[in-house]
Amino acid sequence: MSCIRSLAAVSFLASIGFSTTVIAQEMISDTTARKQPLTAWGVQFEEFEYRYSDDDEELGVWNADAFYGTDEFKVRLLTTGEYEIEEQAYETLENQLVGQIPISKFFDAKAGVRFDTPEGPDRTYAVLGVAGLAPQWFEVDANLYVSKDGDSSAEIDAEYELLFTNYWILSATLDATVAFSEDEEVGVGKGLVSTETGLRLRYDLIDRAFSPYVGVVHERKYGDTADLAKAEGGGTEDWFAVIGARIAF
Amino acid sequence: MQGLVKAFQPSSNEVQLGIKQMKIRLLTGLLTLLMPAMVMAGEYGLTVDRVKIDTGDFVKEGIGYNGASPGPVMRFKEGENVRINVTNNLDEMTSIHWHGLILPFDQDGVPGISFPGIKPGETFTYEFPIQQAGTYWFHSHSGFQEPDGAYGAIVIEPEGREPFRYDREYVVQLTDKHPHSGDRIMRNLKMMSDYYNREQQTVGEFFSDVSKNGLMNTVSDRMAWGSMRMMKADVEDIHGFTGLINGKGPSQNWTGIFEPGERIRLRFINSSAMTYFDIRIPGLDMTVVQADGNNVQPVSVDEFRIGVAETYDVIVRPKDEQAYTIFAESMGRSGYARATLAPEEGMEAAVPQLREAARLTMADMGGMPGMDHGSMAGMDHGNMDMGSSEGVSGMDHSNMGSMDHSNMKGMDHSNMKGMDHSDMSGMDHGSMAMGKGGPSDPFYAKGSGLVPTAANGGKFLSYSDLKAQDPLYEDREPTREIELRLTGNMERYTWSINGVKYEDADPIRLKYGERVRFKFVNETMMTHPMHLHGMWSILDVGAGQWNPIKHTVSVNPGTTVYMETEVDEPGQWAFHCHLSYHAAAGMFRKVIVEGGPESTQAKTGVVAEDGGEA
Numbered sequence: 001m002s003c004i005r006s007l008a009a010v011s012f013l014a015s016i017g018f019s020t021t022v023i024a025q026e027m028i029s030d031t032t033a034r035k036q037p038l039t040a041w042g043v044q045f046e047e048f049e050y051r052y053s054d055d056d057e058e059l060g061v062w063n064a065d066a067f068y069g070t071d072e073f074k075v076r077l078l079t080t081g082e083y084e085i086e087e088q089a090y091e092t093l094e095n096q097l098v099g100q101i102p103i104s105k106f107f108d109a110k111a112g113v114r115f116d117t118p119e120g121p122d123r124t125y126a127v128l129g130v131a132g133l134a135p136q137w138f139e140v141d142a143n144l145y146v147s148k149d150g151d152s153s154a155e156i157d158a159e160y161e162l163l164f165t166n167y168w169i170l171s172a173t174l175d176a177t178v179a180f181s182e183d184e185e186v187g188v189g190k191g192l193v194s195t196e197t198g199l200r201l202r203y204d205l206i207d208r209a210f211s212p213y214v215g216v217v218h219e220r221k222y223g224d225t226a227d228l229a230k231a232e233g234g235g236t237e238d239w240f241a242v243i244g245a246r247i248a249f
Numbered sequence: 250m251q252g253l254v255k256a257f258q259p260s261s262n263e264v265q266l267g268i269k270q271m272k273i274r275l276l277t278g279l280l281t282l283l284m285p286a287m288v289m290a291g292e293y294g295l296t297v298d299r300v301k302i303d304t305g306d307f308v309k310e311g312i313g314y315n316g317a318s319p320g321p322v323m324r325f326k327e328g329e330n331v332r333i334n335v336t337n338n339l340d341e342m343t344s345i346h347w348h349g350l351i352l353p354f355d356q357d358g359v360p361g362i363s364f365p366g367i368k369p370g371e372t373f374t375y376e377f378p379i380q381q382a383g384t385y386w387f388h389s390h391s392g393f394q395e396p397d398g399a400y401g402a403i404v405i406e407p408e409g410r411e412p413f414r415y416d417r418e419y420v421v422q423l424t425d426k427h428p429h430s431g432d433r434i435m436r437n438l439k440m441m442s443d444y445y446n447r448e449q450q451t452v453g454e455f456f457s458d459v460s461k462n463g464l465m466n467t468v469s470d471r472m473a474w475g476s477m478r479m480m481k482a483d484v485e486d487i488h489g490f491t492g493l494i495n496g497k498g499p500s501q502n503w504t505g506i507f508e509p510g511e512r513i514r515l516r517f518i519n520s521s522a523m524t525y526f527d528i529r530i531p532g533l534d535m536t537v538v539q540a541d542g543n544n545v546q547p548v549s550v551d552e553f554r555i556g557v558a559e560t561y562d563v564i565v566r567p568k569d570e571q572a573y574t575i576f577a578e579s580m581g582r583s584g585y586a587r588a589t590l591a592p593e594e595g596m597e598a599a600v601p602q603l604r605e606a607a608r609l610t611m612a613d614m615g616g617m618p619g620m621d622h623g624s625m626a627g628m629d630h631g632n633m634d635m636g637s638s639e640g641v642s643g644m645d646h647s648n649m650g651s652m653d654h655s656n657m658k659g660m661d662h663s664n665m666k667g668m669d670h671s672d673m674s675g676m677d678h679g680s681m682a683m684g685k686g687g688p689s690d691p692f693y694a695k696g697s698g699l700v701p702t703a704a705n706g707g708k709f710l711s712y713s714d715l716k717a718q719d720p721l722y723e724d725r726e727p728t729r730e731i732e733l734r735l736t737g738n739m740e741r742y743t744w745s746i747n748g749v750k751y752e753d754a755d756p757i758r759l760k761y762g763e764r765v766r767f768k769f770v771n772e773t774m775m776t777h778p779m780h781l782h783g784m785w786s787i788l789d790v791g792a793g794q795w796n797p798i799k800h801t802v803s804v805n806p807g808t809t810v811y812m813e814t815e816v817d818e819p820g821q822w823a824f825h826c827h828l829s830y831h832a833a834a835g836m837f838r839k840v841i842v843e844g845g846p847e848s849t850q851a852k853t854g855v856v857a858e859d860g861g862e863a
Contacts, residue, residue, distance in 0.1 A: 035752050038833060042440035067769075069438075071743050072749075106478055106740055133740055136716035166447040207489075208437075210446050224467065248440065 037070040042248065043182020046159075047200075049244025051082075051217060052172075055235065058085040062241075067100070076102040076110065081118075089119035096127055107132030114145060121185050124148050137161070143243055153179040153193065166204075168212075175199040182224065187232065211246040251612040273587060290330040293323065295341045295401075297335065297367075297389070302398050304491040305498030307428045308433065311398030312339065312389065319496050319520070320387070320401030322420050327408040334365060341822055342366040346374070346560060346782070346823075347403065349385040349542050349800040352377040354820025357782055359390045362823050362839055365499065367393060381804045382407030382559045383542030384516040386422065394429020396522035396829045400424065404516065405542075412718055413538045414516035415564055419505040421556070423517070423577055423586050425490035425524035425769045426498075433832055434487060434522075440826050442742040448583055448606040470837070473611070477583075481608045483739060484581035484699065485775055486830065492577060492586025499587040502597065507590055511605065512566050514538075515575075519555040522829040525580035525776065525803075526659060527701055530590070531601065537564040537710060541784050541799040544718035550705030554580065554675045556778040556803035558827035561710075565590070580699065582606045591661045609774055612696035615807035616772040625825045636661035636729060648839065694807035713790045715797035722815050724794035727766035731757065735804060735836065737773045742824065743834055750835025757824065757838050759816045761845035769804045775860070777831065782822040787813045819845030 007016045047063040060083040067076040078099050082091040098112030105248040107130050116123040129143035141157040162170040177193040202217030217240040221229050302314035314320025325331055337343045344366050346358035355375040360366035367373040382405045389399035402420045427434060437444040448473075458467040464622045474481055497503035507513050515535075519526060529535075529552040537548045541561035547564075555561055555577075567573055572591035579585060589597055688700040692712045703709045737744040746754070759765055766784075769779060779786075780801045787796050789811040796813075804810045825837035 037750075038435070038835075040436050040439035042436065044440070071741060080527070102741070105738060133478050135478065136472065137478065163449055163450055163451040165453070166449055196368050208441060 033194075037072065039068065039070050041068040042066065045247040047244060048247055049213075049215075049242045051240040051242045054239040057238065059083060059091065059240070060085055061200060061244075069100070074108075076100050076112075087119075091118060092116070093118040098127055098129070099129070103130070104132070106134070110143070116186075123183075123186060134158075147183065149183075151179070151183040153177060153182045153188070168184055168201065170201050171213075172198065173200075174244065179225070184228060187225065187228045189226075189228055191223040191225075193223075193225045194219065194221045198242070200242065200244075200246075208219075208246075210249050211248060213242075215242045216240065217242050261526060264527050267682035268320065278760075290332065293331060293333045295320065295323075295335045295345065296338050297345075297399065298338045299796055300398060300618050302426060302496075303427050303498075303499035303501075304493060306491045309426075309428055309430075309544040312343075312394045313398050317496070318398030318400070319424070320399070322402045323387065324403055325379045325403065325405045327379055327405055329379045331375070331377060331379060332689070334372050335375065336372040337367045337369055342368060343389055343394060343399070344388050344391045345399075346383065346390040347375075347377075347382075347387050348780075349560070350377070350403070351380050351783065351785075351818065354783055354818065354822055357704040359782065359823045362821050380404055381405060381542060382411075383539055383544075384518060384562050385542050386418070386518045386520055386558075386560065388520065390823070393435065393522075393829060393833070395520075396427070396431040396434070398426075400520040400605050402516070402518055412544060413514075413564060414512060414538075416511040417505075418514040418516065420495065420516045420518065421505075421575065421588065422495050422522060422826035423519050423526055423578070424493045425487065425521040426493050427487060427490040427522070431829065433520065435833055438830055439741045442486075442739055443480070445489055446480070446482060446485070447488045448482045448484070448581060449801055450482055453748070456629065467584040477614065477617075478740060479609075479614065479696070479774055480739075481610075482581075482606065483609060484607045485579060485583050486522060486775070486828070487686055488581075488583035490524065490584050492524070492526070492579065492584050493548045494575065494577070494586045494588040497556065497588065499585065499600070504594055504596075505588070506594065507566055507567055507589050507592060509570050509592060512564055513590065515563050515565060519553055519557055519559055521557050521558065521567045524584070525556050525575040525778075526586065527552060527555055527580060528575065528577045530565060530575050531598070531705070532571075532573050533565045533567055533590075534563055534583065537563050537714075540715050540797055541801060543721070545797055546716040546718055546795070548710060549708065550703075550710040550714075550715045551705050552701070552703040554701050556776070556801060556827075558778050558780055558801040558802070559799070561755060563566065574598040574600055578603055580607060580701075582862045604704065609806065610696055610698040612694040613698060613774050613806040615694050616770060616809075617774075617807075669855055671695060692803075692808060692810065693805045694794035697805065697807065699805060712788060712797075712803075715788070715790060716792050716795040717797050719793045720796075721798050722787070725764060727813050728763040730766040730768055732770065734767045734775055735769060735771045735777050735779075735781075737775070737831070737834075737836065739774065744831040746836055746838055751825075752835065753841075754838060756821070757840045759814075759840060759842050761816055761819050761842050763816050765816060766811060766814055769812070771804045771806050771810075774806045775828075775831070776805050777836065778827040779825070780827045781814060781824045782812050783818045783820070784816060784822070784842075787815075789813065816842055818842060 024166050043066040045062055045064040047061060049061050051059040051061055063080040065078040069075055069076045078096040081093040084091050086102055094116050095112060096112060098115040100108045100112040103109045109128065110129040110131060111129050114125040114127045125145040127143055127145055129139040129141065134140045137160065139159040143155050146152045157175045159171055159173045163173045164170060175196040179188045179190055179193050182188065182190045196217060196219045198215055199218040200213040202211040202213035204211045219238045221236045229236050294316050298313055298316050299654040300311055300316060300318050301316050302311040330563055335345055341790050342360065344358045344360045355363055356375050385403040387401050387403055394856050402422050404420065439816065455467060484597055491498045495503045517528060521816040524531040537552050537553065539545060539546060541560055553561060567590060572589050572590050575588040575590065582605065585603060587600055688702045689695060689713045690700050693700045701709050734747050736748045743750065769776060778801050785798045785801050786800060788799050788802050802810060802812050819842050821838045824840045825832045
C-alpha cells in the first residue's frame, strides 16, 4: 500500500515539475527511456593490403569507411590510400566526409567534400553520390566530383560476392573513373581515366571482423590519362598480387 | 546462497502475522480455515547483478538476477499479493517486466511507459495481486539487458485443481546465448544486416539445385530473389548462439530426474532474444496442456515450435528406465539446445543431428507489396497453387466466408480461378494440416518454406490445435478492428508497424471496455512474435469461444493473423515484436487505454509521454 501511496506522491511531484524532471534525471544516462532514434556506428576496412606488382612495385593500400548516425542520417568518413613503400610516398590519398540519407528502399544519397593529399598537388572536390544495393546483389557506389577549379569527374564502384561456402567468399570489384575535363597537373586526361579490377578470396576468421584474403588486382589507365602517364615515364597497366585482410569493428 | 534462499521466503513478520490471524479465525468458524491462503502476502527479493555466463562453448559477462542467469524461478500462488523488492546493482538503469501477468500498468515494468525505471543502487518495490495461474517469465525491459541474460521464470500455482495430473514438474527455460553483447549485435546488424547469417546460399547449393530443378529453373529462381534483394536464407537474423536450457549449454546437459511411470510436467519457456525452437523428445509423446499460461484442451504431439516469449506446458510420461533427450533445434537450424530427462544424473540419450537449414519460398514473400511479378517467371507455381481449398488456409481463418486477399498481392491470381469461396465457412482446420502435397499449416503461407514437420513424421503442433480449456471471456463481436501491418527492410535492418517506427509513431488508443480485433498482416519475410502487455491476446484459430488465450502471437511471413483483446486494463502498455532487435529497431507501439476506473487515470501522469523500449 505504501508503495502505491509513494507512487501517487511521485506522480504529484512529477506533474508539478513535469518538464524539469527529465533534465533532473539526466545525471545517469538513461538507456531505457528512449523514444529517440537508434544510433549506430561502424568502421570497415574493405581493403587493407600489401600489393606486389608485376614490375616489382610494392604498395600498402587501404580502403575504409567509418559511419555514425541513425537510419535517417549518417555521417560517413571514407578514406583510401596507396602508399608506395620503396619511395615512401603516397601515390593516392583521398579522404571524404559525407552526409548520407536514404532515398529509396535500397539506396542512399551522399553529399560532402573530398580532400586529395597525395605526393604532389592537392585537390579539394565537392562530392555527390548514391550508394546501395542494386538488383542481383551488386553493391554499387557512384560519385560525382567537382574540383575547386571546376574540373569534374565520375567514379563508379561495384562489388559482387560469390559464396563458395559461408566462410570462403570471393569478392569481385570494379572501380572505374571518367573525367569530364582534363586536370593535367594530377595526371588526369579527359574521358575514361582508369579502371581497377580485383578478385579477392577471403576467409571469415573472426565473425566478419577479421577476414584475411589473397587476390589479384589489375589497374589500367586509358586514353589521354595513359598518354600523360607515359609522358611522365610511368606505366599504364599493372598486375598486382595482393595479401591483406578485410576488417570491421 | 543463504541470502538467496532467504529472499524467497515470506518474511518472518509476515508468517507470524499469518499465524496470529489464523488463530483468530479458528475461533470464528471452520470455513475460514481456508482463508489464510487467500490473504497470503508474499515478499520476494531480486537483485540485478553483473554475472558470468558459462555456456560450455564460451564464457561471457552478462546480467542476471540474484547472482545468476537465468534468475531464480519465482513461485507465486494465485490470489496472493506479492511484494517484490528489486535492487539494481548495475551502473545503468534497469527494469523488470512480468511477462504475461495481468497487473496494474504501473507495475508492468516498461521504462517510459509504466514507470521511469530503476536507477543504479535503488530498490524498487513491485506490488500487485496474482490473479492467474500457469507458467510465465520475467525479464528486463531496458536496453539489451534481456538478451544479455536478465530473465527468469515465473510459476504460479492455481487456487483450484488443474484439469490434468502430474507427479513432477520442471521449468525448461530456453535461450539463445550469443557471445556478443546485445548492443554489439544491434550495431553489427545496422552495419551489415547479414552479419550473423551463416546459412546463405552458396555456389554448392546452386549446383545441387541445378541437379534437382534444372539449370533454367535454378537461374531464374536466383534471379527472382536477387531482383527483390531478399535472401531465401533469411530465416534467422542471428546465428552463432549456443542454445541454453535452464542456463546450461548442450555440453553441460541440464538433466531432470524422473522415476519411470511418472507424469512429468515440463514448463517450456522461450526466453530467447531472437530464436524460435522446434522441440521434441525422441521416444516420448508430449501432451500440450497449457499455452502462454492458460490451459488448453490437451493435444498430443510429437513436436512443437515455440516462438520467442511463448510458453508451452507439456506432460510426458517416460515408462522406461532410460534417458531421453530434450532436443530444441532453432527454426532455421543454425543452432540447438539440448537437455536430458533421466532416471539418474549422468545418463544420456543420443543427440539428434540438426536437420537441413530452412529456406524461405516465394509464398513467404506473399505479403510484400509492390513485388516484381515479371521476375517470377521461372518460379515453381506448383507451390503456390491457390486452386485447392487448403491453399486458402494461410489467409483468413476466422472468417472464411469473406476472405481477405490483401496479403496475396504478390501471388499469381490466375491460378485462383477455380476457388470456391462459398463452401469454406464450415471448414475443418484441424484436418487441413494433413493436406496433400507437402506439409501445410493454416498459420503459414501455403507453400511456405517454414512449415514445420515432425522429425519422426508424426504430429507437429499448430496454432489451430490450440483450444482454450476454459474461455476467460464471453465470446462477443469485436467493437472494432485495428490493422497492424508488420513492416520492415531487412537490408537496412529497420523494423516498423504500418511502415512507421516507434520513435515516429503515435500511440494506439483503445477505449476501456471495448473488444478490439487486431489484424496482423505480415509484409516482411521474418516471423514476428507480437506481444501485447497487460491484456490477453485471444488468438483467432477459428474456434469461436474456444479460441486460445495468449500473451504472444506469432505471425509468420506472408500471413494474416487475427487476435482479439478485451480492453479491461486501464493505463498505458507496450505492444511490440518480441524479437529483441526488431523491437529496438522500431517494431514497437505504446498502447493507451482511455477511460476505466478513475484512480488509474491519475497515475498515467507519472510517466513521460514518450519513451519505452524492448
